[in-house]
Amino acid sequence: MIARPVLAANWKMNLGPHEARAFIAAFAARSPEQRGTTVIICPPDVSLDAARDAVSGRADIHLGAQNIFWEDKGAYTGETSAPLARATGAEFVLVGHSERRHVFGETDEETGRKCVAAARAGLTPILCVGETLAEREAGETERVVLRQLHAGLRGLTPAQVAGSLVAYEPVWAIGTGRTATPDDASTTHRALRAAVGGVLGAADRDVPILYGGSVNTANAAALLAAPGVDGLLVGGASLDPVSWASIVAAGAARAAHR
Ligand code: PEP
Numbered sequence: 001m002i003a004r005p006v007l008a009a010n011w012k013m014n015l016g017p018h019e020a021r022a023f024i025a026a027f028a029a030r031s032p033e034q035r036g037t038t039v040i041i042c043p044p045d046v047s048l049d050a051a052r053d054a055v056s057g058r059a060d061i062h063l064g065a066q067n068i069f070w071e072d073k074g075a076y077t078g079e080t081s082a083p084l085a086r087a088t089g090a091e092f093v094l095v096g097h098s099e100r101r102h103v104f105g106e107t108d109e110e111t112g113r114k115c116v117a118a119a120r121a122g123l124t125p126i127l128c129v130g131e132t133l134a135e136r137e138a139g140e141t142e143r144v145v146l147r148q149l150h151a152g153l154r155g156l157t158p159a160q161v162a163g164s165l166v167a168y169e170p171v172w173a174i175g176t177g178r179t180a181t182p183d184d185a186s187t188t189h190r191a192l193r194a195a196v197g198g199v200l201g202a203a204d205r206d207v208p209i210l211y212g213g214s215v216n217t218a219n220a221a222a223l224l225a226a227p228g229v230d231g232l233l234v235g236g237a238s239l240d241p242v243s244w245a246s247i248v249a250a251g252a253a254r255a256a257h258r
Contacts, residue, residue: 006165007234008092009234009238011041012066015047017049024051028054028058034248034251038062041061042066045065048088064094065088067080067100072120086122095114095127102132113155115153119160125152127164133172145192150199165208166192168188174212185229210232215247231251232251
């Protein structure tokens, strides 16, 4: 079973190979190897290889891709397949990140195909779900995230669902400086966990569910302490090795109290 809390960094379209190497060296120097946590860094594809070299020897630091295409190979210019991401050192992949859904128009159906492709290649999908501000204000949070959850996971076998991760990332909280309160995160995580049990046929409800959306060094500990929050997915604050090391330290402190 994956050690939790899980601390996942999404670098988005930042940090090329040289910067990735320098970041990981600086982070690793500040953050001693942890047994009770899982650290996942998702660099841009072009930096995966350099990041793989940089993390070698650190069993607690894993790599993820930020996106994949659902076909394994072929004439799909500009895309990265799951086997290619795997070959470049990724063990995880973000699927359905809000920027994929809302900037690039990725549909629920496409997230489902990507999760299937990821699992087929031995990549662990981190399925991202989250409501927009308008959906939240209309009282539709649960309906939206459960729809996204089902669409993303329904093509997987129960064992593959059990091996996946989910990230609840309210769209209005990503990169905005607004975070869900720990109580709000817990409420939505509870609904997601119950639904994962449904998708799985109640075989295993223990899929890690991460929270993401303007997490920083000041709010990480409170969010990690919220019931049902198994980890964090962090964008902006993961781009600085000092603040990322501090968020990972909050995760290690949380692990020590479990
Ligand atoms: C993200 O990119 O998944 C994210 C949560 O970004 P930020 O932490 O910057 O809101």
